[in-house]
Amino acid sequence: MARKDFLVFGAPKISEDEIAEVVAALRSGWIGTGPRAQAFERRFAERVGARHAVALNSCTAGLHLALKAAGLRAGDEVITTPMTWCATANVIVHVGATPVFADVDRATGNLLPEAVEAAVTPRTRALLPVHFAGRACDMDALDDTARRHGLKVICDAAHAIETEWKGRRSGTLGEVSAFSFYANKNLTTAEGGMAVTDDPALAERLRILSLHGVSADAWKRFRADGPAHVQVVEPGFKYNMPDVLAALGLRQLEKLDAWQRRREALWAFYDRELAGLPLWLPPPPEPGCRHARHLYTVLVDDARAGLTRDALREALRRRQIGTGLHYMALHLQPYYVRAFGFQRGDFPNAEFISDRTLSLPLSPAMTDDDAEDVVEAVRDALRQGA
Template sequence: MPDDRYSNRSRRESMLPFSPPDIGQEEIDEVVDSLRSGWITTGPKTARFEQALREYLGCENVIALNSATAGLFLCLKALGIGPGDEVITTPYTFAATVNIILHAGAVPVLVDVRREDFNLDPIRVKEAVTKRTRAVIPVHFAGRSCDMDAIGAIAKRHDLAVIEDAAHAIGSEYRGRKIGSISRFTVFSFHAVKNLTTGEGGAVTTNDGGMADRLRAMALHGMDKDAWKRFAPGGRWQYDIVTPGYKYNMMDLQAALGIHQLRKLDGNLIKRKNIVDQYRNGLSGIPQIALPGDPADGRHCWHLFPLLIDFAKLKIDRDRFIELLQQENISSNVHYLPVHLFSYYRETLGFKPGDLPVAEDLSAREITLPLYTRMTPGDVGDVICAVRKILFNNIK
C-alpha cells in the first residue's frame, strides 16, 4: 500500500526513545526550592499537590503515595480484604494489579477482556461473582476507560467495592466524569513513563472521608498525624499508632514535580492526541494492522498507543518485528503479556494457555509505539515509515 508521505525515508539517525518524561524548568526549580527549604519529605508541597489533584479530578479526598502499587494494596487492606476473599480483575494489566491481591492474602479471580478496548468485560465480571467476592479492580488500559456504569451496577448489586486501577488514566473521562471521581476508590500512578510523573509516585482518591483517614494513617506507619504537622508551628510532638501501618508516603521532592506536571496535563493530553491522530492517518487502511479506537462516550488520555498486527499474514513474528524496528532506531514495547501466563500464576493459581482467550489473542498481536509529548511530527513520521516498511517487506 504505497503512501508517498511515508515512502523512501532513510533510517533515522538517533534512537527514538519509547516514553521519556517531559520535565521543564518549573519542575526543576520547584525541586530545588524544596531542597533548599529544609523540608524534603511529606509536607507542604505534598499537601499542595493533593489539593490541586482534588480540584482537577473533582473528588473529595486525595492521598498521595509513593506508588500506585502501594495505593491498590492499601485499598484492599483498608476494606479488610484478606484470606477467604476473592477479588475480580483483568489479566490485561501490569503484574502489580494482581500481586497486591496476593499480598493481601486474597484470591485473584481473573476474567477475560473485551476485544474492542482491552478492558474488563462486564459480562464476565458478572459470571465470576461468588459469595466470597469482595471487590472488583477494573484497569483502564492505555487510558481508555472501562465500562464503569456496567461494572458499578454489578458491584452495587453484589455489594462489592470498586477500586479503579487508573495507573494509565490521569485525565481520562467517562460519560462526562473524570476518572478519579466515580468509584469508591481510584488509584493513579505517577511512575516515570506516565502522562503525569513524579518519578515514582501514586495517589488514591475517594469520596469516603472515613476511608481517607484510614488510608492516610496506614500509609505512614499507622500514625494519627504526620511528621510535618507535628513539627509545624503550634504542632505537638505526641502521636498515637492507631494501626500497624506501612511506609508509603509521597515526598515533597516528588510532589514538587507533580504540582507542575498537573498544570501542564491538559495541554499535554492535546499533544498526545495530535500524535495519535498522525499515527492513525499514517497507518490506516492497512489490512494487517488494527488501530486503537476512541471511547464512544469519554476522553481517552492516550497513555499508550497499542497497535495490533496480524502476524499470521506476515513472514515474521513479533520479536523479529520489534528487532527490525530497533534496527530502524525506533523503540517499542509490549503491553502486556497477560498476567495469568507468567510462571508464578500458572504454577500457583493453575492457569494455562487458552484460559483467557481474548486477552491472549490481543497480547500475541500487540506492539506499543512510542508516544510522548516532545515527539515531533518528524519523529512520528519516522515511526510510521518504519512500521510500513517492515510490514510491506514481510507480507506473506
C-alpha cells in the first residue's frame, strides 16, 4: 500500500523553539552576522572539540577558504575521494589546483589509506578526506601519510558533526574541518557551514577571507564602539553566516544528542529488518569510533535481487518514499572526464558503489510508521524483483 504523503528524504525537524529564535533574531534588528553567529561558533567549537570556529554560509565555503588559506595554487595536487558530493573537488579546481582521486573501501565508502599513499606525488600538497555518511576515515593512517610527505589535512566533515575517530572528536581530525548545515544534514540552518581549527592565526585568516578580506567584521564595524575605517588586507569572499540562520543552529545544537539517539534507533531498525535481503548494509562503526549516522546507504546486490538500484529507487518512489543517491562517482561526471581524462575503470570500488548505492530516509523527523513503510516497500520491491 502506498503512503498518502510523500516521505521526503532527509526532511529537517524544525520545532517552535527554533522558529521563535529566528523570529527573535528578526525582531532584534540585527539580522546579519552578529551575536547569534558568535554564540553559535563558540558552542559549535565546544561540541566538536575545536578551539576556533568560523560560521559560514556553506560547507563548500569552508573547504574553499581552507584550501585558499593553505596557499594552494596552480600545479599543486590535492588527494580526495571520488565518492563525494561535487563540492569537495570543485573547490580544489577553484583554487587552481588539481584534484587527484584515490579509491575507496567498498563497504564503508571511505578513502583507502593505501590508495592515498600510492597517489602521492612531488606535487601533492594536501589531503581532503570525507567522513562518508558520518563514518570517520582512518585518520591514523592518513595523518601518517600526511606527516611523512609534509601534507596539510583538510577534512570534509559535511556529514560528521557527531563523528569520532578513536576518541578524537570530528573538530580535531584535520588542520581545518568544514561542516555542512544544508537542509538535510544532522543539524541544519537551511544553508550554512562551519570551519573549525585549533590554530588561532588560521582561524583569523579564515574569518577575514570569509568577509571580503576586510580586517573587521560587521559586528565590530557597526557597533557604537566600532573602528572608523576598515582595511582590505586581501581579496576575500562573501561567505559569512547571518544571525537569522545562526538562530536555527543555536537551537538545533541543543537537540543533537537526542537526535543522534533517534538516528541510532532507526539505524538499528533498518539493520534488523533488512538483514537477509539481497542488499549490502552499512557495516558497524570501527571499534572505539562514533558514527554520525548521517546516511543509511545500502548497496543493491543486483545479481541476487533481480533488479537494479534505479528500479528499486523507482519502486520506492511509486510507494511515496523518497531516497537519496550518495554518490554518483565524481570522476565519471562530464566535467571531470573532460578536464582530467578520468574514465570508467579508474576507481573500481567507487564505481561499484556508484552503480548500486541507495540512501534510505533517515531523520529524527521520521516516525516509527515511516520507518516501517520504508522497510515494507523495500521488501515488496525486492520480492517482486526476485
